Amino acid sequence: DAGITQSPRYKITETGRQVTLMCHQTWSHSYMFWYRQDLGHGLRLIYYSAAADITDKGEVPDGYVVSRSKTENFPLTLESATRSQTSVYFCASSESGGAQPQHFGDGTRLSIL
Amino acid sequence: SQELEQSPQSLIVQEGKNLTINCTSSKTLYGLYWYKQKYGEGLIFLMMLQKGGEEKSHEKITAKLDEKKQQSSLHITASQPSHAGIYLCGAGTSYNFNKFYFGSGTKLNVKP
Numbered sequence: 460d461a462g463i464t465q466s467p468r469y470k471i472t473e474t475g476r477q478v479t480l481m482c483h484q485t486w487s488h489s490y491m492f493w494y495r496q497d498l499g500h501g502l503r504l505i506y507y508s509a510a511a512d513i514t515d516k517g518e519v520p521d522g523y524v525v526s527r528s529k530t531e532n533f534p535l536t537l538e539s540a541t542r543s544q545t546s547v548y549f550c551a552s553s554e555s556g557g558a559q560p561q562h563f564g565d566g567t568r569l570s571i572l
Numbered sequence: 573s574q575e576l577e578q579s580p581q582s583l584i585v586q587e588g589k590n591l592t593i594n595c596t597s598s599k600t601l602y603g604l605y606w607y608k609q610k611y612g613e614g615l616i617f618l619m620m621l622q623k624g625g626e627e628k629s630h631e632k633i634t635a636k637l638d639e640k641k642q643q644s645s646l647h648i649t650a651s652q653p654s655h656a657g658i659y660l661c662g663a664g665t666s667y668n669f670n671k672f673y674f675g676s677g678t679k680l681n682v683k684p
Contacts, residue, residue: 492672501676502615502660518673549614560605561662561672563614 462486465550465564473572478537480567482550490553491533492517492561493525495546502549508533540571575599576661578675586683590649593678595661597642602664604644606635609658609677618646618659651682 463484472478482491493505494517504517506525514525522544524536533552537544547568551561577596585591595604603622607615619628624639632649648655662674 494674499676502662502674504672507672551615560617560620562617563607565614566612 463550463552463562463564465548465567467567468565469568471570471572472540474539474541476540478540478569478571480535480537480548480550480569482533482535482564484531484533484550484552484562486552486554486562487530488552488554488562489530490555490559490561491527492551492553493523493533493535494549494551495519495544496549496566497546505535505548542571545569545571575665575673576663576675578659578661578678580678581676582679582681584681584683585651587652588650590647591651591680592648593646593659593680595644595646595675597663599642599665601637601639601642601644604637605662606644606646607660607662607674609660611657615660648680651680653682653684656680656682 466481489510492507494502496502503519505519505523506514506517508514508527511527511530524538527533547566549566550564553559553561575598579594605620606618608618609615619635621637627636634647637644658677658679660674660677664672
């Protein structure tokens with residue numbers, strides 16, 4: 460089925476570990492986004508990508524790394540996880556950057572102990 | 573930063589009642605999106621509004637955009653338990669929509 464999938468759905472890890480969250484979309488959308496959702500802060504943009512090999516920072520990029528070697532994949536890496544990065548992470552994609560809705564995955568619930 | 577303010581933060585209504593959720597921007601709106609989120613799930617796109625004065629409806633949900641007031645409203649008519657969830661507004665801060673902000677959400681419960 461076409462769509463946007465995130466993996467894993469749930470992850471528990473320890474501080475200092477490297478964690479990679481995966482996002483895959485089958486629509487060939489140009490734009491992809493990573494958000495984190497926290498109580499009291501709502502959804503905040505971490506990074507986005509306009510096309511393969513083009514990425515840019517969002518509102519809260521510190522502590523995260525992204526790459527986009529292929530249009531359909533947009534992994535998010537926490538190089539050295541901290542407790543403050545415990546959150547629910549959502550990936551989204553859109554056909555273009557303007558005037559097109561973003562379509563969201565089901566999220567990854569990440570707990571850092 | 574709270575670029576988009578939603579009100580109310582939470583709402584409990586009796587089934588069959590109408591309700592309105594507001595979303596106000598501190599910056600010029602280049603368009604506005606409404607999403608619904610069920611607990612533990614992703615966001616589902618509801619509607620997109622681009623022009624001032626634009627109004628769109630889907631089933632019993634109507635959204636309007638007042639560009640002058642930098643505000644949008646989402647109105648649900650004859651609410652049902654299936655309408656329960658968190659409603660979020662989102663908007664870009666530039667015409668290209670390359671940077672996107674969301675409101676903090678309005679939690680809706682509908683009592684049968």
